[in-house]
Amino acid sequence: MPSADIDFGYSDADFRRVRQIAMAEAGISLPETKKNLVYSRLSRRIRETGYPSFNSYLDFVVTKAGEKERDKLICAITTNVTSFFREGHHFEHLHDVVLPQIARNLKAGGMGRLWSGACSTGQEAWSMAMTTMDVIPDAPSLDMKILGTDINRDVVDVGRRGVYLSQDLNAIPSTMKKKWVVEDKDEPGYSMITGEIRELPVFNILNLNSNWPIRKKFDAIFCRNVVIYFSAETREALWKRLADQLVPGGYLYVGHSERVERQDECNLTAESSTIYRKRG
């Protein structure tokens, strides 16, 4: 990195400390190639918090009082890129295969549960909700819920609010958009998700690599475009835990560049390269 770009001293030891914090807090593995990216993302935080150096900032981050800033550090080194109906074939599968079965279960007095496990700003969970309403129009009055979780408090708040730049909502199929999206009169250029669909998703903060206070099993879990940050070991352990959290015959959807390697250990069978079904 040219020295003109450097505002704060940044040594190999500083990078090693960030690596340790990221791994211990969120299971995030930072390869050597991310050294400059970490500098540019964290120097912004250091400027905002007013610490004079990387070292003093990191000294604070690891203290009890630095807990909130530790979260901000994790958020700064991950990306929240997402969109409505991203990787559309997953929503087609949800629509054609999973939701008709859930509809039958609901009709028989059972329940339906879907989980967006790293939901970022909520587009994934809202896309699941719109797909659900298409197949099960009375879902809000039945025992049907969609859980959206992420480690980052700020993005979870955005998801819960359900207000987005109007242009971002263009990715929603037009019939669904007509039903569930209205312009936000208070914020020009923004639109919001509206109507009874709002009863389906529940948004919460959750670190995938910590304990999950979740008792119910899910019919389908979307855990997409997040394990790319994790070490192979953390990733394999997470797949196993997610599979355990599925009902027999439930589905796990992963991101386009992600794979479950040890399917037998997880009791999963691949239906396609990014869709896995729990056996039994």
Ligand SMILES: C[S@@+](CC[C@H](N)C(=O)[O-])C[C@H]1O[C@@H](n2cnc3c(N)ncnc32)[C@H](O)[C@@H]1O
């Ligand atoms: C690229 S976004 C993916 C959003 C969405 N799943 C999609 O595919 O469009 C990755 C998200 O993973 C979240 N994340 C990173 N580490 C996490 C962890 N340990 N637990 C939960 N979420 C995490 C980030 O905060 C970010 O919002």
